[in-house]
Amino acid sequence: MLRRTFLMLTTSLAMACAASQANAACSPDYTGVTLTVASQTGPYIASALKLGADEWAKKTCGKVNVVEFPWSELYPKIATSLTASDATFDLVSFAPAWLPDFVPYLSEMPKEMQSGKDWDDIEPAYRERLMVWEGKIYSQSMDGDVHTYTYRTDLFSDPKEKDAFKAKYGYDLAPPKTWKQYLDIAEFFQRPDKGLWGTAEAFRRGGQQFWFFFSHAAAYANNPNYPGAMFFDPETMDAQINNPGWVKGLEEYIRASKLGPPNALNFSFGEVNAAVAGGQVAESIGWGDTGVIAADPKQSKISGKVGSAMLPGSDEIWNAKTKKWDKFPSVLPGPFMAFGGWQIAVPKAGKNQQAAWDFVKTLTSPEVSGQAAITGGSGVNPYRKSHTANLQLWSKIFSPEEAKEYLGAQSDSINAKNVALDMRLPGYFSYTEVVEIELGKALAGQTTPQAALDAMAKEWNRLTDEFGRAKQLAAYRAAMGLPPKN
Amino acid sequence: MMRNDPIKHVFIWPAVLVVLAISIFPLIYSLTTSFLSYRLIPPIPPRVVWLGNYATLLQEPRFWNAIFTTTLIAFIAVGLQYAIGFGVALALNARVPGERLFRVALLLPMLLAPVAVALVARMMFNPTMGPLNQFLSKFGLVNLPFLTNGHWALACIIAVEVWQWTPFVILMMLAGLQTLPEDVYEAAELENASAWQQFWGITFPMLLPISAAIVFIRLIESYKIMDTVFVMTGGGPGVDTETLTLFAYQEGFKKFNLGYTSALSFLFLIAITIIGVTYLALLRPHLEKRR
Numbered sequence: 178m179l180r181r182t183f184l185m186l187t188t189s190l191a192m193a194c195a196a197s198q199a200n201a202a203c204s205p206d207y208t209g210v211t212l213t214v215a216s217q218t219g220p221y222i223a224s225a226l227k228l229g230a231d232e233w234a235k236k237t238c239g240k241v242n243v244v245e246f247p248w249s250e251l252y253p254k255i256a257t258s259l260t261a262s263d264a265t266f267d268l269v270s271f272a273p274a275w276l277p278d279f280v281p282y283l284s285e286m287p288k289e290m291q292s293g294k295d296w297d298d299i300e301p302a303y304r305e306r307l308m309v310w311e312g313k314i315y316s317q318s319m320d321g322d323v324h325t326y327t328y329r330t331d332l333f334s335d336p337k338e339k340d341a342f343k344a345k346y347g348y349d350l351a352p353p354k355t356w357k358q359y360l361d362i363a364e365f366f367q368r369p370d371k372g373l374w375g376t377a378e379a380f381r382r383g384g385q386q387f388w389f390f391f392s393h394a395a396a397y398a399n400n401p402n403y404p405g406a407m408f409f410d411p412e413t414m415d416a417q418i419n420n421p422g423w424v425k426g427l428e429e430y431i432r433a434s435k436l437g438p439p440n441a442l443n444f445s446f447g448e449v450n451a452a453v454a455g456g457q458v459a460e461s462i463g464w465g466d467t468g469v470i471a472a473d474p475k476q477s478k479i480s481g482k483v484g485s486a487m488l489p490g491s492d493e494i495w496n497a498k499t500k501k502w503d504k505f506p507s508v509l510p511g512p513f514m515a516f517g518g519w520q521i522a523v524p525k526a527g528k529n530q531q532a533a534w535d536f537v538k539t540l541t542s543p544e545v546s547g548q549a550a551i552t553g554g555s556g557v558n559p560y561r562k563s564h565t566a567n568l569q570l571w572s573k574i575f576s577p578e579e580a581k582e583y584l585g586a587q588s589d590s591i592n593a594k595n596v597a598l599d600m601r602l603p604g605y606f607s608y609t610e611v612v613e614i615e616l617g618k619a620l621a622g623q624t625t626p627q628a629a630l631d632a633m634a635k636e637w638n639r640l641t642d643e644f645g646r647a648k649q650l651a652a653y654r655a656a657m658g659l660p661p662k663n
Numbered sequence: 664m665m666r667n668d669p670i671k672h673v674f675i676w677p678a679v680l681v682v683l684a685i686s687i688f689p690l691i692y693s694l695t696t697s698f699l700s701y702r703l704i705p706p707i708p709p710r711v712v713w714l715g716n717y718a719t720l721l722q723e724p725r726f727w728n729a730i731f732t733t734t735l736i737a738f739i740a741v742g743l744q745y746a747i748g749f750g751v752a753l754a755l756n757a758r759v760p761g762e763r764l765f766r767v768a769l770l771l772p773m774l775l776a777p778v779a780v781a782l783v784a785r786m787m788f789n790p791t792m793g794p795l796n797q798f799l800s801k802f803g804l805v806n807l808p809f810l811t812n813g814h815w816a817l818a819c820i821i822a823v824e825v826w827q828w829t830p831f832v833i834l835m836m837l838a839g840l841q842t843l844p845e846d847v848y849e850a851a852e853l854e855n856a857s858a859w860q861q862f863w864g865i866t867f868p869m870l871l872p873i874s875a876a877i878v879f880i881r882l883i884e885s886y887k888i889m890d891t892v893f894v895m896t897g898g899g900p901g902v903d904t905e906t907l908t909l910f911a912y913q914e915g916f917k918k919f920n921l922g923y924t925s926a927l928s929f930l931f932l933i934a935i936t937i938i939g940v941t942y943l944a945l946l947r948p949h950l951e952k953r954r
Contacts, residue, residue, distance in 0.1 A: 249897065253916040260703045260919070278704045382899040440790035442811040442900070604706035607918045614725075617901035621813065644705055 183549045186262075187250030205240030207532045212267040214521075214536075215255050216437060218245045221447075221466070221556030222320065222519050225549040229540030236539060239532055249383040252606055255279070259524055267527045268536065272516035273307045276316060277603040277652055283522045286314040287534055298543055298561045302591045305600065306658055307517045314346050316522035317537050319546065321560025322372040322650035323590040324392045324515040325357075327453060327467045328352055328460040330579075332366065341365075352486035354508045356396055356463055359460070359489045363436035366459035377444060377452040377461045380620055384445025388515035390616060391434075391599070392462055394426025396491040396511030399597035402531050405657030406497040408600045412662070414650040416637035418612075419630035421502070422495030427619060427626040434620055442620060454478065462488060464515065468583045472574045473553035485577050485586040487593070488512050512590035513597045518560055559587050601656035610635040697925035704919040716926035726774035726927070728902055729910040730934065735817065736906065739884035745878055747825065748832025753866075754834070756840040766837075773830035781894035784823045785810070788895070813903030816896045820904055823891055828884075832877055839873040840866070875946050882942065884934055907931050 214230075216223040223245050230241030244266070246254045252275060258265045259282035264446055271279065290296065291314055296304070303318040340518055342350035346361050353359040363375025378389040398417065399407040409417055415424065434441055438457055440448075446463055450470045454460045454477035461467060476478040490511035496503045521540065525534040538543060543564075549557035550564050550575055558566045565588045571580040590596060602608060611633050619629035641649045653660060691868065698714055701709040751769060755762050787793050788809035790818045796806040810816050843866065851861050867874075889908040892898060898905035898913070907912075911931065915924035 256704055256919060257916065280722065282914070336775070351721075382901075383897045405822075439806055443790055506829075521701065604918075606704075607920075610913065610918065614901050617899050621811075621900050621903075623813075644707065645702075 194538055202399040202435045203236070203238035205237055205535060207237040207529075207535070210237075210239040210529055210532045211263065212239065212241045212529055212536055214241060214243050214268040214270060215251070215258070215266045216243050216245050216270045216378070217248045217251050219243075220554040222550070223320065223556075225546075225555040225557045226270065226540065228549055228552070228555065229536065229545050232545050235540040237532070237535065239536070241536060248385070250330060255520075256288055259283075259526075262526045264526045264528050265525075266524060267529050267533045268521055268523055270319065270519050270521045271316075273316075273318075273520050274599055274601045274605045274609075276310055276520065276522075277601055277656070278605060279405075279522065280310050280315055282524055282526070283315040284525045284527070284530055286317065286537075290317075290441040290534065290538060293409050295538075295542060298563050300560055300591050301561060302514065302596065303518060303560050307514070308520065308603075311655060315540050316520040318518050318560050319521045319537075319541050320519040321564070321587070321591065322461055322464050322514060322516040322518035322558060323587065323596070324388070324513050325465060325586040325590055326352060326460065326462050326486040326488055327471060328362075328484045329456070329479055329488070329600055330477070330484040331484050332459050333484065344634050352484065353460075353489045354510075355491060356393060356489045359462075360436065362434055362460055363433060367488060369439070369481060372457065374438045374441075374452075374458050375460070376432070376456045377437050377441065377449045378433055378463070379444050379446050379449055380434050380437075380442045381445050381448075383619050385516075386445070386616060387612045388513075388599070390427065390430045390612075391597075392488055392511075392513045392515055393430045394423045396509075397422035397425045397493070398487060398495055399511065399513075399595060400494040400496050400499075400503055401509070401595050402494075402503055403496050404496045405654065405659045408640075409650075409653050410497050411594055411650075411654055411657060411659055412498075414641055414646050414653060416634040416641070417497050418637060419634035420495050420497060420500075420629070423630055424626050427630060431626065465583070465587055466554070466556060468579075468586075469551070469558075469574060470553045472579060472583075476553055481576055481579070483575075483583075483605045485579075485583040487586050487590050494568065509595050510589075510593060510598065511595070512593045514591070514599050515533075517599045517601075518558070519556070559584070598657060599651075603652055604640060604649075608637055687815055693925045693928060696922055697929050701922040701924040702918075702920050709922070712922070716923050717930065720923070720926055720930060725902055725905070726930075729905050729907045730906060732817070733886055733888065733906040733908075736821055736824065736888060740821045740828070741878060741881045741885055743821070743825045744829045744832050744881060745874070747837050748829045748877075749874075750837035751829070751886075752833045752840055753862075755837055769833055770830045772827045773834070775827070775904065777827065777890040778894055780823060780827050781891040784819065784891075785895050788819050810896055811900055813900055816904045817899065819872060820888075820892055820895060823895065824885065824888065827891075828881060831881070835877045836870065839870045843869055872950055875950060879939065879942060883935060883939065886931075886938070907934075 214226055216226050223243055226243045230243060234240055251271065253273060255266070255269045256278065257623040259269070259279055262282065270280070300321065303321065307319055308314055308316055339350045342365055345365065350362070353362055359376070365375070366373055367375040378492045379385045386560045395407065398420065406417060409415065418602055437444070438452055444452070449461055449463050450467050452458050453467050453609070454471045456478040468483055468485050471477045471479055471483045487510045490509045492505045492508045494505065494509065521537055523530050523537070527533055543561055546557060546561060547567065549555045549565055550559050551570055553574070561595065565584045568580055568584070571584060575583060600608070615624070615632050616630040619626055652660060654660070698711060698713050700712045700715065755766055759765070787795055790796055790806055790809060790811065793809070795809065799806060807818050808815055847865055848861060851865060856864065885946045886901070887902055888906050889912065892906050892909055894902055896904045898909045911924055911927045914927060916921045
């Protein structure tokens with residue numbers, strides 16, 4: 178009897194030791210916790226979330242289930258779940274532009290996450306602007322997004338091409354400083370008989386189309402003399418989308434659609450990347466993914482020949498206050514923080530909020546996010562200072578010259594004085610829906626650029642009145658980093 | 664138990680009330696919502712606007728465009744489905760060689776989920792990678808803008824609808840054909856009636872009641888088209904292929920404009936009812952002749 182009791186005691190002790198050792202490996206211990214994250218369909222972002230999920234599982238013994246929805250369905254799925262206050266998702270990944278709509282249903286980031294080395298490492302454009310809503314932090318950037326320019330260095334450095342270009346246009350073939358130069362280059366390389374086209378941009382409704390249009394317009398509508406007036410007049414909240422700056426942007430966007438592959442009107446960003454990596458186009462604009470995918474020999478035919486630069490700009494920018502063109506002594510680059518990078522947040526209704534924020538911490542740590550940033554197709558672009566400073570990290574995919582140009586373009590764009598912020602407003606989807614519809618008509622030649630933009634402006638003004646002009650104005654000023662209006 | 668035993672009320676009324684509550688309450692709730700300005704995002708407190716949503720919708724060109732597009736798709740697609748379906752059913756009824764194989768093969772599209780069909784169609788009509796344009800390219804012909812041009816996109820949607828739902832017409836018409844009495848045709852043959860005369864004099868009139876029902880069902884179903892359009896074109900380019908249900912979806916689940924969407928649903932219901940009633944009224948004299 179005594180022997181049996183001793184044996185049982187020893188076994189229990191051994192089991193207890195084993196269990197405590199296992200738990201010691203889980204820090205903090207979230208054994209048995211399964212988090213559900215809403216994401217857009219992979220690989221973009223979903224694969225980055227899975228990478229973070231694996232790391233978090235190793236660290237905490239918890240599990241993360243990534244639920245994927247097509248891009249066009251993500252907003253309604255998240256919004257339906259949040260407005261119903263159900264606990265379907267423990268975390269939601271979304272566009273910063275949707276933050277104003279989601280804020281009432283999100284929990285605030287724990288204060289301890291809002292300080293320290295990792296916190297300071299986040300680029301100020303994200304940490305101080307896009308992650309902030311009405312002075313509070315409800316979400317964490319998990320991706321950095323700014324549109325940049327990508328080109329084929331083999332074509333641009335070819336002496337024959339350079340000579341022919343100079344003979345035709347009267348200036349050197351180089352990454353464009355202005356949108357006119359961008360279109361000249363596209364026109365020059367438009368050679369369908371040789372399987373080469375000028376440029377690739379997204380033109381399909383529901384295919385991230387309007388951000389590409391905004392990038393064109395930013396050069397002419399984001400005036401440093403009247404900051405924050407790109408989309409609306411920050412004094413009156415009158416829509417600015419039909420001013421002459423925007424008209425010029427739309428005209429050039431339509432022109433670009435004619436200098437792309439034959440099916441360009443059906444391109445979303447995924448097709449843009451495929452066209453660039455397939456060597457089909459000489460140049461392109463888009464998010465940082467383009468450069469990373471184009472550099473990856475497994476995915477690209479132009480690996481080792483990828484150049485990057487900031488978006489073209491203009492030396493003439495429309496002033497919404499004086500209603501005149503302001504002339505600048507030199508061309509101002511027109512970087513645009515299109516989309517603004519994916520963010521991740523924890524709904525108030527979530528049952529595992531502590532675990533969820535801990536997952537955010539792991540996912541966005543410099544190590545995990547740095548790995549995601551150099552993984553082609555992860556959808557994660559640099560958003561931390563350490564991402565762009567660590568050249569060694571990037572040497573895994575880029576040649577030194579490519580890395581220098583790519584990181585330079587990313588960093589210069591984010592930190593440019595005149596960087597245009599994307600629109601963030603309550604009712605965002607209602608505002609952008611009309612943009613998509615009218616862009617479709619303008620691209621198909623069913624309406625003129627001015628008429629399309631007038632229709633957008635009319636609907637924007639109607640929506641602003643419906644949602645409450647004063648409320649929308651306050652939200653818009655906050656989103657543009659302007660002080661509240663007295 | 665006697666037929667007029669009052670105990671029957673104890674059994675019947677609870678069930679009737681439950682059914683009424685389940686089916687009528689959502690309708691009443693939706694009707695009430697249609698008189699409100701009510702948005703979930705951005706959250707705006709409900710405000711009574713009475714017929715304001717209806718008035719706005721009736722002045723909205725996008726609404727009329729959606730009505731026109733849906734009607735166009737429904738009428739052309741159902742017309743083609745009926746004509747082709749009837750023709751194929753006649754052929755199958757004539758016991759052609761391999762009839763059984765044809766019958767199974769022709770029914771397959773109907774068994775597929777519309778979303779799957781639309782996905783396949785989207786790949787088929789892909790401007791560069793799709794087999795249709797590749798086929799055209801092989802003969803030196805230009806690539807057609809199947810899904811990027813409004814007219815072509817509408818034609819593609821109609822083609823897919825016809826492909827998927829003609830089997831339903833075939834199935835129903837074949838069932839109808841097989842119930843027709845043989846002796847009428849024997850008598851017609853004794854009178855030397857040609858095949859064409861037999862068709863117009865016997866087959867078509869005798870199948871009129873079932874034809875009317877099939878067309879009615881397909882018409883109503885076609886007005887509800889959403890999945891095919893959603894997957895193939897998303898309503899684009901612009902709003903060229905946006906149907907009523909897709910418009911309602913955009914307003915309801917993307918803009919969360921609940922009052923407006925409820926009004927749209929009721930206008931949709933009214934439109935369908937008008938079309939259904941008109942259709943039946945037009946057919947009634949012909950159907951009554953058959954009684």
